[in-house]
Amino acid sequence: MSEEFKQKVLNWEAKFGETLKKRPERREEFRTVSELPVKRAYWPWDADEFDPESNLGVPGSYPFTRGVQPNMYRGRFWTMRQYAGFGSAEETNERFKYLISQGQTGLSVAFDLPTQIGYDSDMEISAGEVGKVGVAIDTIEDMKRLFDGIDLAAVSTSMTINSPAAILLAMYIGTAEEQGADPAKLRGTIQNDILKEYPARGTYIFPPKPSMRIITDIFGYCNQHVPQWNTISISGYHIREAGSTAVQEVAFTLANGIAYVQAAIDAGLDVNSFGERLSFFFNAHQDFLEEIAKFRAARRLWARIMKERFNATNPRAMMLRFHTQTAGCTLTAQQPENNVVRVAYQALSAVLGGTQSLHTNSRDEAFALPSQESVQIALRTQQIIGYETGAADSVDPLAGSYYIEALTDEIERLSVEYIKKIDEMGGAVRAVECGFIEDEIHESAYKFQKAIESEDRIIVGVNRFQTETVQPSGLLKVDPTVRERQIERLQQIRQQRNNAAVASALSELEKAARSTENVMPPIFKAVKERATLGEICNVLRNVFGEYTHASQC
Structure with missing residues (x-):
């Protein structure tokens, strides 16, 4: 790059002093949702550590910055996996069949709170919660009703379950066997990520150490009996929903991942084998470009962790394969139709960031579980991105953007700093026990809320451009019986x-x-x-x- 061009840029920046007196910018300082500074414009030297050979590589190869498949969505689209579950197994089964008829390519099960924390529906503590935020599953007979008429040998199923994950997985495998399916051919994922529950979500049962033991037992069992099953979905989604920044989402998620990998190695498992079945779950938040950079940074950093820290030699064990869900915390009860637009941009960021699977939230979820009409709009959002926008036609289309590459580098750098701090504390389990991760999330959530209240951060329809909101009609109501x-x-x-x-x-x-x-x-x-x-x-x-x-x- 010529010195003449660099001087031209310096002159351009110098002129802004006079220009800003005449035409002030919207704010004195621009920052991402996660408070990372945003420059007026980005130049090649802003990504001075960017080396296409070592930082990008080629698609489908280490360090997987550009995606885990050589041709990504030119081969097939991401799995369009709408999250569903409410009331009884029969009601949810009807929703599953509707979604499949509308073009959904994978199932995703939401369980009610009693199921998530290991209580039967007839226990006193379950009163008032049975079937409310997901489907009630008490025995394998409920699981059979949940998947009645759905061939488990032919569908990929994700189950958002953590502390009792071993039990729900056993029920699923048993149901498949009673259908005549070979467990070795079952495809799907259990979340099975207990470490994020303690600081961010709360559906834990057992202490961290025995919980980690159960998780590694699942790894070992599935490696032998259900080899195509993803044994864990290491989740940053709930960390972000609790109020973390994008950097914290990446750092805390991968720190938890490090803990799971080390626990599995300590239990005698081969990283090159179980590493293939690890998957991740991220949030698609509102800062469009930051989210794209976040996904790329997480993928690259995990590849380096697996190769350099755990000495993995199998490229598939270095891949960060992830599911994405649009950000529930950004949905507003004010002007709920705006949520359709929010979800569309969030979903597009996930696609441009290289997700393997995607759930799009529905417009009415600030009021209730989504109605069938709203779910259809959410699914159509994914289909429009895939079939109409052209965003899926080229692999990692924003690669080489000075801003995207600089932001990817910065998120990776700051995430590494967090991981080093957690390592110094003794690892993710110790960081959870000490409350470090929870405190960091709470501090970020507080700062974000203060920014909204001061109108430093604008939420359309909430703290600016308000109108009177009418509650949408047709909201889903769970049968009280x-x-x-x-x-x-x-x-x-x-x-x-x-x-x-x-x-x-x-x-x-x-x-x-x-x-x-x-x-x-x-x-x-x-x-x-x-x-x-x-x-x-x-x-x-x-x-x-x-x-x-x-x-x-």
Whole structure:
């Protein structure tokens, strides 16, 4: 680059002093949603550490900055996987079949709160929550109803479940076997990411260390019996929903990933084998270009971690494959139709960032679970991006942009700093126990809220351009009798099953939990004997105890 051009840029920047007196800019300082400074314009030297050979590589190759597939969406689109679950298994089954008929290419299951924290629908603590924010699953019979008429050998299923993930996975595998499917051919993902639950989401049961043990048991079992299953979806989504910045989302997610990989290695598993089945889950937030850079930075940083820190030699074990969901925290009850636009841009950032799977939120989710009409609009948003915009026709189309590359480098650099700090504390588990990650998220959330209140950050329809909002019609309402029906079914199952066989299976589980045996085989046996979710979790509660949220430093 010529010195003459560099001088021209310096002269251009120098002129702004006089120009700004006549035409002031909208604000004194521009920053991303995550408070990273944004320059007026970017030049080649702003990405001075950018080396196309080492920082980009070629698509489908280390360090995977440009994507995990050589031709990305020119081969096939990302999996369009709309999240669904409410009320009873039958109601959710109807929604699944509707979505499949509308072109959805993968299923994603939302479970109600009692299911997420290991309680049966007839337990007193479950009152008022059964079927409300997801589907109620108490036994394998509910799982069979959930997927009635859906060929599990032919569909990819994601299940957002964490602490009782081993139990729900066992129910899914058992359901598939009763359909006649070969478990070795099942495809899908369980979230199974407990470390983000403690600081960001709250649906934990057991303390961190026994929870990590269960997770590595799942890794080992699936590696042998369900080899195509993604055994964990390491989630930054909920970290971001809780109020983190983009940098924190990347850093805390990958720090958790490091903890899971190390735990699996310590349990004797081969990083080049189980590493292939790790997947990630990120948030597509509102700062369009920052989000694209975030996805690219996370992918590159994880490849380097797996290669340099864990000595992985299998390229597939270095790939950061991820699902994306648009940001629920950006949806507003004010002027809810604006949410359609927000979701479209967020979804586009995920596609330009190279996601493997995508859920688009619905316009009415600030009021209730999404209506069928709203879900269709959300799915059509993905289809329009894929089939009409041309955004999916070239691999990593924003590569080489001075701003994108500089922002990618900066997010990676700052994420590495966080990871080093967490390493110095003793790793992600220790950082969770000490409350470090939670405190960092809370501080960022507070700053963001203050920026909204001061109107330094504008949210259209909320703190500017307000109009009177009319609540949308046709909101989904969960049948209030769902709990009564679940209780009736539980009573029938307990009367009809072989209770001696259930007791024996639960005893075997307790023995395995108190030893170093893999807990998945006895869980699977208990599930097939029609033991309930709550019964299985109570055995593990008695062995491992329950986590109490308090700093242990």
